[in-house]
Amino acid sequence: MDILQILLNGIVLGSLYACIAIGFSLVWGVLNIINMLHGSFIILGGYLAFFAWQYSGVNPVFLLPIIATALFGLGYLLQYFFINKVVMSPVLTTLTLTFGLDMILYNLMTVFFTATPRRVTLDLGTVNLGDMYLPVDRLMGMGLALFLTALLFLVMRASKIGRAIVAVRMDRQAATLMGIRVNNVYAITFGIGAFMAGAAGVIFSMVFPITTNLTGTFLGKAFVICVIGGLGSVPGALIGGIALGLIESFAGYTIGPQNATTVGFVLMLFLLIVRPTGLVGVKGYE
Amino acid sequence: MAEKLINDDAVDVIMAPFGSGHTKIIAAVAERYQVPMLACVASSVSVYDQGFKYLFGTLAPNTGMTESMVEFFKAKSPDLKKVAVYGRDDVFPKAMASALATSAESGGLDVVYNELYAVGTMDHSAAISAIKSADPDWVYMTGYTQDLILGRKQLADLGVTAPIVTMVTGPAYREFTEGLGELADGVTSSTWWHHSTAYTDAVGPWSTTADFYSDFTAAYKTDPDYVHASCAAAADVLVNAIQVAGSKDKQAVRDALAATDILTFYGPIDFGDNGMNQGREMPIIQVQGEEIMVLYPESIVNADMKMIK
Numbered sequence: 001m002d003i004l005q006i007l008l009n010g011i012v013l014g015s016l017y018a019c020i021a022i023g024f025s026l027v028w029g030v031l032n033i034i035n036m037l038h039g040s041f042i043i044l045g046g047y048l049a050f051f052a053w054q055y056s057g058v059n060p061v062f063l064l065p066i067i068a069t070a071l072f073g074l075g076y077l078l079q080y081f082f083i084n085k086v087v088m089s090p091v092l093t094t095l096t097l098t099f100g101l102d103m104i105l106y107n108l109m110t111v112f113f114t115a116t117p118r119r120v121t122l123d124l125g126t127v128n129l130g131d132m133y134l135p136v137d138r139l140m141g142m143g144l145a146l147f148l149t150a151l152l153f154l155v156m157r158a159s160k161i162g163r164a165i166v167a168v169r170m171d172r173q174a175a176t177l178m179g180i181r182v183n184n185v186y187a188i189t190f191g192i193g194a195f196m197a198g199a200a201g202v203i204f205s206m207v208f209p210i211t212t213n214l215t216g217t218f219l220g221k222a223f224v225i226c227v228i229g230g231l232g233s234v235p236g237a238l239i240g241g242i243a244l245g246l247i248e249s250f251a252g253y254t255i256g257p258q259n260a261t262t263v264g265f266v267l268m269l270f271l272l273i274v275r276p277t278g279l280v281g282v283k284g285y286e
Numbered sequence: 287m288a289e290k291l292i293n294d295d296a297v298d299v300i301m302a303p304f305g306s307g308h309t310k311i312i313a314a315v316a317e318r319y320q321v322p323m324l325a326c327v328a329s330s331v332s333v334y335d336q337g338f339k340y341l342f343g344t345l346a347p348n349t350g351m352t353e354s355m356v357e358f359f360k361a362k363s364p365d366l367k368k369v370a371v372y373g374r375d376d377v378f379p380k381a382m383a384s385a386l387a388t389s390a391e392s393g394g395l396d397v398v399y400n401e402l403y404a405v406g407t408m409d410h411s412a413a414i415s416a417i418k419s420a421d422p423d424w425v426y427m428t429g430y431t432q433d434l435i436l437g438r439k440q441l442a443d444l445g446v447t448a449p450i451v452t453m454v455t456g457p458a459y460r461e462f463t464e465g466l467g468e469l470a471d472g473v474t475s476s477t478w479w480h481h482s483t484a485y486t487d488a489v490g491p492w493s494t495t496a497d498f499y500s501d502f503t504a505a506y507k508t509d510p511d512y513v514h515a516s517c518a519a520a521a522d523v524l525v526n527a528i529q530v531a532g533s534k535d536k537q538a539v540r541d542a543l544a545a546t547d548i549l550t551f552y553g554p555i556d557f558g559d560n561g562m563n564q565g566r567e568m569p570i571i572q573v574q575g576e577e578i579m580v581l582y583p584e585s586i587v588n589a590d591m592k593m594i595k
Contacts, residue, residue: 002419005444009411016409117432121467126443135443202396207407209435209465252412257403258375260412
């Protein structure tokens with residue numbers, strides 16, 4: 001029974017990891033930007049959910065669309081007015097710019113919200129399957145990961161903006177000649193990434209104590225998940241997240257929690273050597 | 287930063303940063319330049335056993351906390367047999383977890399789980415599933431507030447029902463109880479100071495513990511914890527040392543600090559050969575409802591211990 005519990009723990013944890021990585025993967029895959037702001041976007045979504053809940057008493061789940069949309073707006077503006085200026089530069093330039101923007105956002109959040117850990121204390125209980133326990137808030141995270149993956153899949157396949165994003169990713173110049181406003185597409189893509197980070201932050205405010213100290217941890221996880229899952233494929237982040245969750249869960253149980261995160265990084269290095277595209281990534285995106 | 291403070295700003299004394307890990311690093315810089323340093327939030331003996339002459343700490347050694355806790359819980363819960371120890375792999379939390387495991391074994395308890403978790407761990411479910419399988423009577427977890435909030439929540443999420451849950455030093459901070467709500471109820475901890483202590487005739491601006499408590503709550507609208515008290519006491523000690531030395535000369539202040547033997551509102555401060563405040567009787571506290579109650583020592587008890595149901 002322990003093994004089943006560990007398996008479930010891993011899947012649920014992996015789904016939370018997927019929530020972290022979906023937006024990051026999109027921005028990295030489409031814009032070739034390693035978005036150092038991503039962890040701070042998640043924490044900002046968490047803080048907005050916490051304070052909105054604290055002052056209004058409204059369950060953060062109902063606030064998710066509003067907060068995620070607000071993050072979309074922030075992401076759109078940052079990309080349109082700042083990152084677009086250097087988007088054609090080597091990846092190190094955009095990485096440095098987003099790092100600088102992240103320092104500003106991180107410190108602003110620390111000044112205004114302090115680094116005190118905060119959590120929405122709406123304990124939603126657990127679902128019990130015999131001797132196995134599944135926390136409802138984590139199941140909501142799992143639902144969100146599946147929903148965001150499906151939403152992204154639909155947007156990319158069936159919407160005009162999705163096709164424009166794909167076109168810009170395939171050939172920027174040809175897309176420009178076809179009348180696509182490339183800078184706008186970039187900004188929308190970055191905004192979608194921020195939207196997904198904000199949505200993850202709302203759910204996380206019930207699962208994790210939210211503090212600016214976590215931004216680097218989230219960013220590190222997103223990076224590992226993208227390498228494991230691979231870029232250029234919509235389900236990559238979901239598969240990479242669940243793979244990492246399962247690995248950490250079984251490693252934590254069998255060889256000790258002290259070594260669990262190391263195993264994830266070892267797997268990332270192994271994949272970089274033998275399969276740079278990740279588990280389901282597309283060649284050319286690595 | 288320490289180099290800048292010493293070389294550019296020409297400070298006479300450094301107040302150490304938060305935590306044993308950071309203090310240990312800055313202490314080496316202060317020692318190199320022979321600048322006295324007062325540490326008010328570093329309690330790991332490993333910080334003080336490097337032979338430094340300019341480092342002084344107002345917290346007592348953290349290892350002293352665990353023996354009294356084991357004996358106290360054994361007395362309160364005669365059925366107590368098995369303990370699970372789960373600590374963060376970091377200077378202070380690791381030292382506390384190690385000390386508790388040692389104290390529990392020498393106290394006749396069976397340590398059924400004893401593991402560390404890495405800094406930055408986002409999930410404890412694998413470890414907690416293993417703890418649950420070991421069916422302990424007592425879960426002892428160390429870490430910083432965000433680790434402990436997550437750990438306590440996951441203990442509940444995964445159905446661990448140990449009657450004693452200790453989180454060091456979670457309940458000593460208000461954000462721990464605020465971040466957990468009802469889940470904080472019943473969690474015990476050790477701490478270096480609690481405002482229920484009642485020292486009188488102390489040196490410095492607060493001649494009694496009650497005076498400090500009164501001034502603090504008036505200014506900040508919240509109860510002080512051991513960090514506030516220890517750091518305010520460190521400032522008392524520094525002022526006293528400068529007065530005794532008659533100057534801000536670094537060597538004279540260092541010698542005055544080494545000779546310190548005074549009573550502050552926080553308690554007696556008498557630095558040992560390694561620079562740590564000598565061992566004192568440290569309180570065991572428990573969250574009961576929305577209050578932090580003192581279970582030990584007898585002189586300041588204000589509640590009886592409750593088991594978690």
